[in-house]
Amino acid sequence: MNVHSLRHTNASLLIAGGADVATVAGLLGHSQPSTTLDIYTHAFDKNKKAASQVLQEGLEI
Numbered sequence: 001m002n003v004h005s006l007r008h009t010n011a012s013l014l015i016a017g018g019a020d021v022a023t024v025a026g027l028l029g030h031s032q033p034s035t036t037l038d039i040y041t042h043a044f045d046k047n048k049k050a051a052s053q054v055l056q057e058g059l060e061i
Helices: 003-016 021-028 033-039 041-059
Strands: none
Touching: 003 021, 021 033, 033 041
8 A cells, every 4th residue: 555545545535424525625735626526526426325315215206
């Protein structure tokens, strides 16, 4: 494991744990949260599934 892998794992775990993108971007030194979003999109899959479930339950689907 190298430093880049640890950085990526850290960011992914923060996002998956619910940390907001602006905070993660700041911790990583990204000047724009959009950079973080572009790189760590995969980390939001869990959040997308949870949001979809909430919507389905709200609509009683």
